[in-house]
Amino acid sequence: MHVSEITIQPDRFPRTDCYPFNIRQFSHPGPIRLDKTVTFFVGENGSGKSTLLKAIARRCNIHIWDEPERTRCVVNPLEDELYRYIDVKWTVGPVPGSFFASELFHHFAKNVDEWASITPDLLKYYGDKSLLTQSHGQYHMSYFISRYRIRGLYLLDEPENALSPATQVKFVKILADAAVRGNVQFIIATHSPLLMALPGAEILSFDRVPIAAVPYDETSHYRVYRDIINNWKTCFEEIIP
Numbered sequence: 001m002h003v004s005e006i007t008i009q010p011d012r013f014p015r016t017d018c019y020p021f022n023i024r025q026f027s028h029p030g031p032i033r034l035d036k037t038v039t040f041f042v043g044e045n046g047s048g049k050s051t052l053l054k055a056i057a058r059r060c061n062i063h064i065w066d067e068p069e070r071t072r073c074v075v076n077p078l079e080d081e082l083y084r085y086i087d088v089k090w091t092v093g094p095v096p097g098s099f100f101a102s103e104l105f106h107h108f109a110k111n112v113d114e115w116a117s118i119t120p121d122l123l124k125y126y127g128d129k130s131l132l133t134q135s136h137g138q139y140h141m142s143y144f145i146s147r148y149r150i151r152g153l154y155l156l157d158e159p160e161n162a163l164s165p166a167t168q169v170k171f172v173k174i175l176a177d178a179a180v181r182g183n184v185q186f187i188i189a190t191h192s193p194l195l196m197a198l199p200g201a202e203i204l205s206f207d208r209v210p211i212a213a214v215p216y217d218e219t220s221h222y223r224v225y226r227d228i229i230n231n232w233k234t235c236f237e238e239i240i241p
Contacts, residue, residue, distance in 0.1 A: 002097075002153045002185045005089035006056060007031040012085045020055075020082045023048040028210035031089075034187070036202040037179040041189040042219055043206030049189035050101075050157050051082060056187065057099040057155050058083035064099045065108040097153035102140065102161040109139060136162035144174050151183035160192040168194040175201075193221045 010029055013021040020026065025048045041049040057064055058080070109131040116122045116130065123130060125146050131139035140162050148154060160168050175198055178184045190196065196203055196216055205214040216222055228235050 001034070001037065001091050002095045003034055003056075003060070003088055003187075004091050005031045005033055005087075006052075007087040007089070008052075009085045009087065014078065014081070018078060019076060020048070020051045021078065021085075023051065025206050025209055025211055026052070026082070030210050032204065032211055034185075034202070036200060037182075037184070038175055038186045038188065038198055038201040040196050040198075040201055040203045041187065041206060042191070042196060042203055042214075042221060044220075047206035049206050052086075053155050053157055053187060053189050054080070054099070055082035055086055056088065057097075059086055059088050060094065060097065060153060062097045062099050062153065062155065064101075065104050065111075095152050096150075097155065098147060099155045099157075100143070100159060101157035102136070102159065105140065105143070106136075137164060137167055141167060141171065141174075144171060148174060148178045148184060152185075154184060154186045156186065156188045156190075158190055158192075159188065160190060160195055165194060168192060171195070172198050191221060193219070193225045196221065 008026050008029065010016075010021075010027050013026075016022055016027075023046075025043075041053060043049055054064060112122065112126070113130050113132050126139075126142045127145070129142065131142060134142065140159065144159070159171065163171060172195060175186060175195075179186070179200070188195065196219060203214050203216060203219060204211050205219065207220065208214075
């Protein structure tokens with residue numbers, strides 16, 4: 001374990017009437033304990049999972065790859081400022097790490113491809129293949145396999161987005177194998193019941209205030225998928241005329 005506790009400090013917020021400080025899950029000042037090597041952030045869209053994950057990355061000095069800023073019709077100068085109002089408790093001291101989000105990863109992959117044009121041996125790190133010559137799911141897995149062998153703190157935002165169900169199961173195996181080595185820690189925002197099923201992981205629900213741990217079978221994600229699978233012939237009859 002590298003980080004044992006995250007504490008949001010709502011009493012220090014500059015204001016509470018705009019994003020991200022108006023997210024009600026952030027209104028509770030109590031600490032969020034991280035007791036497992038793998039912690040899942042789960043909850044409905046807009047509940048603050050990705051927002052807090054990015055704030056943790058910035059607070060831990062973990063770089064977030066992104067494309068150059070474009071002109072926007074509405075600019076919120078506080079949008080990326082939550083990290084200033086959270087505290088991170090390290091178990092020993094800061095460690096390196098990485099932040100993964102599928103919508104941002106293509107920018108990183110393009111950089112790797114450019115670097116490899118000068119230093120081809122770089123691709124050995126990714127299975128001797130350019131990331132851009134593989135499908136999204138394939139090059140995401142190439143990155144996961146290589147990166148998570150290294151000691152560090154790893155923050156992932158919905159890594160399942162490009163992965164088939166079978167590949168998600170393979171990804172769970174990567175997480176399990178990395179966790180056994182004991183030199184890594186994962187915090188993962190997800191909507192995938194397959195990922196959440198990882199034995200020994202902790203699930204923190206953002207559908208509750210304060211944010212709290214929940215058993216796997218009490219997550220709304222598990223229940224929705226269970227009901228659809230068990231009653232797939234009739235489950236949509238009430239909502240689809």
